[in-house]
Amino acid sequence: MLQRIGRCRVDRAKVAALAEEQLDWRFKALPAAAHGLTARQFLATEPVLAQFPTPLLTLDQGALAHNLRTMADWCAAAGVRLAPHGKTTMAPALWQAQLDAGAWGITLANLAQLRVARAFGVRRLLLANALLDPAGLRWAAAELAADPGFEFTCWADSPAAVGQMGAALTGAGRPIDVLVELGGPGGRTGARDQEAALATARAIAATPGLRLAGVGGYEGALAHDAGPDGLAVVEAYLERLVALHARIAADRLYDGTGPVLLSAGGSAYFDQVARVLGAVPDTVTVLRSGAYLIHDSGFYQGISPLARGGGPAPLRTAMHGWARVASRPEPGLALLDGGKRDFPYDEGLPTVQRTREGRALTGTVTALNDQHAFLRDSGAELGEVVRLGLSHPCTAFDKWTLIPVLDDADAAGPRVVDLVRTFF
The missing domain is CATH 2.40.37.20 (D-serine dehydratase-like domain)
Incomplete structure (x- = not known):
């Protein structure tokens, strides 16, 4: 297990x-x-x-150390895990600092980034995307087979995507963990409604070479400010993630061989993600905030929860x-x-x-x-x-x-x- x-x-x-x-x-x-x-x-x-x-x-140097400590303390107090998005820096030394501070893993966005992380021996990777490239899927399967300590999770947002993944993984050993990705109107990838997402979950659960590991998504594509309307959009989206997980659990699609992951949370609304997803019993909430380590003097200064009053140490x-x-x-x-x-x-x-x-x-x-x-x-x-x-x-x-x-x-x-x- x-x-x-x-x-x-x-x-x-x-x-x-x-x-x-x-x-x-x-x-x-x-x-x-x-x-x-x-x-x-x-x-x-x-x-x-x-x-x-x-x-x-x-x-x-001082700001890096402060931000590293501040976010680690915040996540510990909120009871959530952090898999910071490594694409922000693509710097293995900074990934190491984040992992040393207690990060659960590293999130990445594409195959090339995954290969960098594996070249530096990162043992737990979350791909916040579907992996449909057949050669990439076979590479991931080979990495899992060669290293029993390596853990890898990616996303899928349609039965068709699941079918392509399964076809590329015929005969693979350890299964690849997959989160059902739920999106929203005007957002990026992700199933656009509950029925499509539930059909995707059923397809993952039925496909050899894959294991249904939970639900994921990205709220940052649906709102772009911290005003009441933006926060309400994020709240409603997170509630849809929770509802999707509940339907998957009711249908007994999880196989019980590992924790159920609920993952969302860019660098703008992770306080809402921790509150809403973190309240779901028998799951592990994984944030993917990446910009916190560097922060900035512009966009994130105005929208990050740890810059707009969400913690004692901005x-x-x-x-x-x-x-x-x-x-x-x-x-x-x-x-x-x-x-x-x-x-x-x-x-x-x-x-x-x-x-x-x-x-x-x-x-x-x-x-x-x-x-x-x-x-x-x-x-x-x-x-x-x-x-x-x-x-x-x-x-x-x-x-x-x-x-x-x-x-x-x-x-x-x-x-x-x-x-x-x-x-x-």
Whole structure:
């Protein structure tokens, strides 16, 4: 019987080996002085932020530690499990930190991400999607067969999808655990009504090579703010998840060989998810919040439960952009040397905070080109480095293969104390 409740492990030696990777021109964040050194050797030189070229994305050590502890404590108090969405960072070292803090597993979104996680030995993975690629299904089955300690769960939202999965897994050994995905009108994937979801559950339960493990979904595609209407939409959706689970249980479709999982919860409404799903007896509620570790200065700052009053210790932004004033071509306009290739912009443009040396700034970023930001009405001078607040960590990390970690982003002369490797 698979318990799937104990602590998830990662291959710590493989994560530690990242410190021995040789640094060179492939990593745009680094100064030329780092080339030829390993990450460990470069950090031993005690580099400071002023040595690094612009544009640049950095993390803040203190904010990371605070957010990690805050979310772990919140989940423990709420009685729910956390499988943070690893696609946010695609950084095995940060996954390890989340697992060390008590995370139940790691969530991912596609096959390529799963392979990264398995390369670093993550033992419990939740794919918040259907896996229909036949080669991918056979790969997952082979991973399960080769490693008795590996646990893998994915989704399905239609009997047709279940049929394709079963066909690809003919003759497989250990079954793949599957959650029935319930969606909603205007949402992403997921069965659109209870009857379609129940038919999917019956198909999973009847298919060799698959095991019905519970119910899952994503409420964040149905609401986009924390106003009364948005919260009501999320509440109603979560109640539909509970009702679906009740019908599956009444039909005795669960086989009793493992815990029943109820999974929802992005980074915006996990308080509602914990309250509604966490009240269902004889189940394990698994949140998938991923942005909490980095947080931001924009979208999540306004919508996260741990930023809008849902806990005693608000999350702190752990990422900043840094860009230099490269041109002052006309009065009231400065061009920064960082743009869409460097900073996120899908959930709001960067905001101006201060210079690298700590001087307060005003002004507004009004547009981004590929490699430039248009900064209006600012006192930033030619050659000065500007610190930017950023919105949406998921589309910040994917632009950087190596990210410096500062001891304190608010200090006058921050030191670089770590380098985080990403794999997108």
